Amino acid sequence: MRKIYLDSAASTYVSNDVLQEMLPVFTTDFANSASVHNMGTEASNLVEIARERIAKGIKARSASEIYFTGSGTEANNLAILGAARANKQKGKHIIATKIEHPSVLECLKVLETEGFKITYLTADENGMVSMIAFLHALRPDTILVTCMMASSEVGTIQNIRAMSKVANDKGILFHTDAVAALGNVPINAEEMGIDLLSISAHKVYGPKGVGALYVREGTKLQPIIYGGGQEKGLRSGSTNVPAIVGFGKAVELATRDIAINNQKCKQVRDYFIKKVTETIPFIQVNGHPMQRLPNIVSISFDMIEGESIVMLLADAGIAASTGSACNSNKLQANHVLTAMRLPMNLIHGSVRFSFLKNIQIEEVDYVVKELDKAVKRLREMSPIKRSKLAK
Amino acid sequence: MYTEKLLDLFKNPKHNGRIIGADAVGEAGNMSCGDILKIYLKLDGEKIVDAKFQTLGCPAAIAAAEVTCSLAIGKNINNVDRITNKDVLNMLGDVPPSKVHCSILAEQVIKDALKDYKKRQAALEKQKKK
Numbered sequence: 167m168r169k170i171y172l173d174s175a176a177s178t179y180v181s182n183d184v185l186q187e188m189l190p191v192f193t194t195d196f197a198n199s200a201s202v203h204n205m206g207t208e209a210s211n212l213v214e215i216a217r218e219r220i221a222k223g224i225k226a227r228s229a230s231e232i233y234f235t236g237s238g239t240e241a242n243n244l245a246i247l248g249a250a251r252a253n254k255q256k257g258k259h260i261i262a263t264k265i266e267h268p269s270v271l272e273c274l275k276v277l278e279t280e281g282f283k284i285t286y287l288t289a290d291e292n293g294m295v296s297m298i299a300f301l302h303a304l305r306p307d308t309i310l311v312t313c314m315m316a317s318s319e320v321g322t323i324q325n326i327r328a329m330s331k332v333a334n335d336k337g338i339l340f341h342t343d344a345v346a347a348l349g350n351v352p353i354n355a356e357e358m359g360i361d362l363l364s365i366s367a368h369k370v371y372g373p374k375g376v377g378a379l380y381v382r383e384g385t386k387l388q389p390i391i392y393g394g395g396q397e398k399g400l401r402s403g404s405t406n407v408p409a410i411v412g413f414g415k416a417v418e419l420a421t422r423d424i425a426i427n428n429q430k431c432k433q434v435r436d437y438f439i440k441k442v443t444e445t446i447p448f449i450q451v452n453g454h455p456m457q458r459l460p461n462i463v464s465i466s467f468d469m470i471e472g473e474s475i476v477m478l479l480a481d482a483g484i485a486a487s488t489g490s491a492c493n494s495n496k497l498q499a500n501h502v503l504t505a506m507r508l509p510m511n512l513i514h515g516s517v518r519f520s521f522l523k524n525i526q527i528e529e530v531d532y533v534v535k536e537l538d539k540a541v542k543r544l545r546e547m548s549p550i551k552r553s554k555l556a557k
Numbered sequence: 558m559y560t561e562k563l564l565d566l567f568k569n570p571k572h573n574g575r576i577i578g579a580d581a582v583g584e585a586g587n588m589s590c591g592d593i594l595k596i597y598l599k600l601d602g603e604k605i606v607d608a609k610f611q612t613l614g615c616p617a618a619i620a621a622a623e624v625t626c627s628l629a630i631g632k633n634i635n636n637v638d639r640i641t642n643k644d645v646l647n648m649l650g651d652v653p654p655s656k657v658h659c660s661i662l663a664e665q666v667i668k669d670a671l672k673d674y675k676k677r678q679a680a681l682e683k684q685k686k687k
Contacts, residue, residue: 477568510591547613
């Protein structure tokens with residue numbers, strides 16, 4: 167059976183170039199990078215090369231602004247909890263959005279129990295956070311703003327620079343979760359006025375289990391993990407050298423090839439949207455029509471439920487998802503589509519297709535054919551026959 | 558996440574569809590929870606001789622509806638509410654905790670069908686008296 171993977175927003179494979187750089191680190195350069203002997207120094211040098219590569223990839227001013235973590239989730243935790251706790255004497259108000267990843271939202275819940283006040287900004291029907299709502303939410307005691315760079319659910323790219331400029335002028339820290347944006351949107355942490363920026367390796371053809379937080383020089387942070395004082399005391403725990411080496415290579419490749427990958431992916435994405443729209447009635451493509459990631463398409467199918475579509479596609483060898491894999495063990499309706507005020511039938515009928523960089527047009531034809539079959543079959547099973555598609 | 562058994566019920570349901578002129582119809586669920594179940598029962602006297610379902614929902618909801626139909630066939634309509642969500646769960650095998658509510662919907666749809674049957678019977682009685 168054919169195998170077509172349309173879930174790159176959940177995770178990508180490790181590219182061969184990345185793997186080849188990682189392999190010797192497991193067996194030859196395996197020493198603890200904190201050890202003082204030669205082998206330790208060699209391992210430490212490898213980590214510093216990766217740090218340089220990542221700093222270059224996101225255009226940080228200096229490699230010393232990159233801190234390695236165990237995941238994108240941990241980078242978000244360190245940014246939000248760390249910045250709030252270290253700066254609480256300045257104020258206890260934080261501005262966030264309703265469409266953030268759970269690793270941001272859950273941290274904010276914890277901070278609420280510590281006496282912080284959070285304002286959650288909504289998104290419009292395109293998934294775009296309102297600048298006016300943001301300006302209205304600002305308070306004299308606001309210490310932190312967190313807004314994702316691009317949505318991993320619907321692909322909408324936010325106007326980060328417009329928000330960060332206001333935050334910069336007022337001396338408010340600005341954090342962005344750039345996990346979904348990395349490799350898809352050119353990132354310039356310095357010019358974009360970002361103080362804290364989270365990224366992860368396994369969305370850009372690197373290994374799982376490693377992320378990083380960009381921390382602009384001079385930004386006060388309190389660690390969330392304590393121990394041996396690695397990463398200048400901000401993240402204790404033996405350095406995951408092979409994963410970090412892979413991460414460095416992955417970011418180098420992703421930023422080097424961003425233009426060509428984007429162009430290819432956009433072509434496939436637009437072809438896919440056109441084909442699905444022509445073939446299947448009563449659907450809605452979610453997210454911003456223009457300002458969107460090249461690799462993510464969210465579509466709502468009226469009168470049926472998304473997970474059933476995903477499972478029928480799985481039978482045809484196609485891997486897609488109903489949204490963030492981090493949400494799939496929860497019963498609640500997708501929080502991003504809910505914040506975008508989609509009607510319930512379109513929230514439950516949503517499927518996310520996210521492309522790998524090597525996707526072929528011909529594969530899209532097969533996907534649309536199988537998707538059409540699955541949707542027809544489920545609509546036949548459904549008791550709802552007349553469409554109530556919201557326009 | 559899903560067992561082979563559940564997926565087989567989802568992919569190859571034997572009782573999907575509707576019965577024109579059904580003797581009892583039940584409905585459960587709503588759009589906000591994401592699942593809508595509808596069941597149609599055909600009777601011979603008081604015995605359920607055929608059952609069909611229509612479902613808008615996840616694989617577990619569709620499988621639960623399929624199982625409910627096979628449990629209902631052969632039963633006396635007046636006892637059909639003895640089918641509980643536990644019976645449905647037993648037939649489905651292991652379901653993820655977040656999907657247990659699908660079996661509760663199955664129980665509700667049966668109860669709703671029985672209510673519909675009783676309502677129809679009462680209407681018939683009334684007509685006879687006239």
